[in-house]
Amino acid sequence: MDKIAVLIPCYNEEKTIEKVIKDTQRCLPEAVIYVYNNNSTDRTVEIAKACGAIVRNEYMQGKGNVIRRMFREIEAQCYIMVDGDDTYPMESASEMVDKVLNHNADMVVGDRLSSTYFTQNKRPFHNFGNSLVRSSINRLFDCDVRDIMTGYRAFSYEFVKTFPVLSKGFEIETEMTIHAVTNNMQIENVVIEYRDRPAGSESKLNTYSDGFRVIRTISRLYRDYKPMHFFSAMAFVLAVLAIIFIIPVFKEYWETGLVQRFPTLIVCGFTMIAALQAFFNGMMLQNMAINNRRTFEMQLNGLHRKKMSVIAEEKDVN
Structure with a gap:
């Protein structure tokens, strides 16, 4: 069992993956870094291996499928999940790890919305969607999670091994949050500095289709849990x-x-x-x-x- 495992789901992130891995090695030198390649067609795998990360593959397309594979295969006391697009600062990872290992947190949320997200993100519908999803879940499930859609989180071993991954795509973050809330697991928020993708790096999130999937997921989970x-x-x-x-x-x-x-x-x-x-x-x-x-x-x-x-x-x- 690793003490700290850093999980990086990747699909065509050759422009940013090297920096993400090197930042992780600098900020969490004791961590084992896993890059899960999801059918990339660029040099993501080659660069990740050259940087010293352990590279594994998930051939079913979709972030939810990748997370299912990661959670099934990796054994660790603390998991850090971060996107490979260099939008999240690894300098916050040590604080998130400390909350899991020393303060009994089951899930630590990297909170973008309380800092720089609305100024850095150039897609207004994404801003509106994040605010709508946050207010909906906090109202429906009577909780206070400050960022529902963030891809930067830390987890305990107990959370990872009890989380039933049902979603296939980007609605997976919503499912994680609701699973933790409804099962009375300890959730902590850590405010992080968000930065937009660098030039040449493209988001895989579709504002409308993925947005409707998130809304459908909230409705389904509200029916199942309440x-x-x-x-x-x-x-x-x-x-x-x-x-x-x-x-x-x-x-x-x-x-x-x-x-x-x-x-x-x-x-x-x-x-x-x-x-x-x-x-x-x-x-x-x-x-x-x-x-x-x-x-x-x-x-x-x-x-x-x-x-x-x-x-x-x-x-x-x-």
């Missing part, structure tokens, strides 16, 4: 619609003793039944979510004991 809230809201909307449309039918019946709009009455009846079904589905799924939390806690305890055992054995060997 089913009572999700289905109660659905039940409320359906019930309100049924009541609104059935009031004129009852009013007409009260005045004339006749029901003239049977289709409306039938549709409203089925809509109210759907509302009740949604509510009771939420109750059942909430119980399942609570049981999943219990199982997760047991798994977490087992992983912690495993990690401490490995560390103790390594100390005995040394």
Whole structure:
């Protein structure tokens, strides 16, 4: 088990990968650096190997697929994940490592939005999207994470080995955040200085398609982790619609003793039944979510004991 593993997912980053690796070696000389190549067609792999990084490959395209491979293969007490585009300063890495190793943090977020992101980033829709996602998640999940989409994070062994990677692309950061929040894992924020990509380096993030994926991921995870809230809201909307449309039918019946709009009455009846079904589905799924939390806690305890055992054995060997 490595003490510190630096994980760098890469796709065509030949212009910046050398600087990222050298900055990492300077700021974290004790770390083992892993570059995970995701089908690059330029000199990324050649440069990374020449700089002394361990290079591995993930052939399924997408950042989520790369992170799944990294988390599955690497064993470490502390993980630092950073993009290979040289937008994040490695000088902040030691503080992030300290929070994991010495302050029990499960995930440390490199917070760009509290510093230079909005002045450095030249894509206004990215700025708007980051703010929207941050406010949505903090409101829906009752938390205070200051940067949801950052690619600069530190993780504990327990987080990495319990995180179920379901996303394939850039929505993976959102999934990480919600996983940590809903499982009551310790999250810390470290303010970092963000810098835009250097000239000639192009972002792989598509503002619109990846933005819609992030929104879809938030909706899916809200349904999965907070089913009572999700289905109660659905039940409320359906019930309100049924009541609104059935009031004129009852009013007409009260005045004339006749029901003239049977289709409306039938549709409203089925809509109210759907509302009740949604509510009771939420109750059942909430119980399942609570049981999943219990199982997760047991798994977490087992992983912690495993990690401490490995560390103790390594100390005995040394």
